[in-house]
Amino acid sequence: MHLGLTEPVRECQYNQICTRNSSPMENVGHTKKRSPQRKWQIFPGRNRFYCNGRLMMARQTGVFYLTLVLIIVTSGLFFTFDCPFLASNLTPAIPVVGGMLLIFVLGMLFRAGFTDPGVLPRATPDEAAFLERQMDATNGSSGPGYRPPPRIKEVVINGQTVKLKYCFTCKIFRPPRTSHCSLCDNCVERFDHHCPWVGNCVGKRNYRFFYLFILSLSFLTVFIFAFVITHVILRSNRTGFLSALKDSPARYPFTKGNCQMLSHITPRSQAGSKHSEVPISVDACVCALVSVWFVAMRACGFYRRWSAFLDGVGLTVLEVVVCFFSVWSIVGLSGFHTYLISSNQTTNEDIKGSWSTKRAKDNYNPYSHGNVLTNCCAALCGPLPPSLIDRRGLIQPDTPQPAPLSNGSSGYTTQLHTHMCDQEQCIQSTKFVLQAATTPLLHSGPVVIGRGGPPLSGKSSLGVTCSSLAPNQPSLPSSMPGLSCAGDMLALRDPETHCHHHHFVSPEETPSPPGPMPLTLPCTAHAGHLNPAQLYDPASQDSLHEDSVRGLVKLSSV
């Protein structure tokens, strides 16, 4: 029953009418569709909800499952094969401590991954209209040909001037430290970064869980690493590994050579132990785990300076170096975040150098409490703010819903009317997006989208009423989880691949309003079968849409 574009429209219409007209009693005997809708079901961002709105994640969760598998498999192998030996020969506290650490790691991973990071709900239509009126009043009314100036408010916080940008997708002025995540299509408070490894953004509400996760994971990794080495050494002491080591070139236990050596040793030790082949598999898994983490940390941009060096030297450097640095990279990431917490900065701010003295001599962080201890306590033990998006609330007939399209209409239109008007515009804009996305664009400049990048109201039009359409979009932004942690880091690493990704995102972003945005993107487009004017006729009366149309015509004509 997939009728393409029209089906979700019909579904939405049906739901809307249902909520308004049917009484709660009638719903009891009917099918699931007629039951009162919860707000998470019409959430405009690109998130997934589980357990009827209790759990919330980003759309791409593949890497999260990989993280889970890696941790569980490695720990499982450790407990199955190393712990019996260690418990009997050293102390039974080892598996107990390991088990507690594992449970804590998994707990923090789930908490970081499933918690609402601090998403700001989008503005209601009335609110958006009020802001627009205020902005017009301050900026002066603009004629049809005039591009409105960038929408920025300046505030002075603790003596520092901070610029608050207007988010075109969410139709709000972003509070300080808030950034728009283009992967999740939400404004997130105190946005740190989007982490594919936990499958969610890291923001105000889940930063402490993320930090405790990486901290406990460092302890767990070092714990397993240390005790696996201990196991190998103790076992080899019994089977004369050291004497074998004297005969062969001295190598670190985890090099490929040693793994082969161990396999030579195992026939000898087979008589004495059931777990002869095990050390190799455990070691290999630990290597795999730490190597993957190492690659991940590089991808997260932590070693941005080191990656250039390593690219030259290549990952064919001795495995021991990789393993050694891998463990240290998780530990290093924990250290990096400890530094961020103690100075009360976000990854976003640190990478941009917002409070660095290199920018200006008198630049300082206005959010810092001045004291390392206070900063740490505030970040980790401070009050946990509640979720601002009422996920499990029931949709009331008179609840104002965020406007799917920024058509700038002020108005106290009913929800149903807004929905039905916007559905048609939604279909049109969707058609345009699909057409635009099939037209390749050449990208000639950096486009920051990983961290609170250009606000995009076009996406919201696809989000609200036609959420099922989202997968039909050239789902390219969602196909690059690696872009998340530090967009421009990856761009530096592999400019061609990521540029390609970047410019596939841009046509999606251009359909709606942002006045200055499409014109400032340094993109050139191959002539398309783009005919934006035709598709936008219904909306062309609005000056904002005219701007975007103009922008698109420019794009397609170059």
Next chain:
Amino acid sequence: MAETHSLQDLRHQAAIASKVYVQRDYNSGTICKFQTKFPSELESRVDRQQFEETMQTLNNLYAEAEKIGGKSYLEGCLACMTAYTVFLCMETHYEKVLKKIAKFIKEQNEKIYAPQGLLLTDPIERGLRVVEIIIFEDRSISSGR
């Protein structure tokens, strides 16, 4: 019960003339604080000082919710040690204060604003971004005086 009933009636029966949004004040950082500046649209409806007092009390309540001190640290440490399962049984301090705020707003609406044809919306329903003030048309409120 009767009072809430009248507020509901107000919302459904009276025609909405306009809505005013009081924005956040970020001059003290990221803490939740609303501007106390009196909006011009409310000139004829409510006393300036009354409004400013309401906003100030609201700001104080939010400051209490977000206060970083001994009690919040204790709560945070306890939560961490129990792997945050303690919040399945107990409310966070912030949630308790939010309930207090909801009660305060309802009280203010009933006593001061509804009789003047105004309705304050709890900021939590707007994501703590704005305080929405709905201005109803005069004709339906004449009996309130």
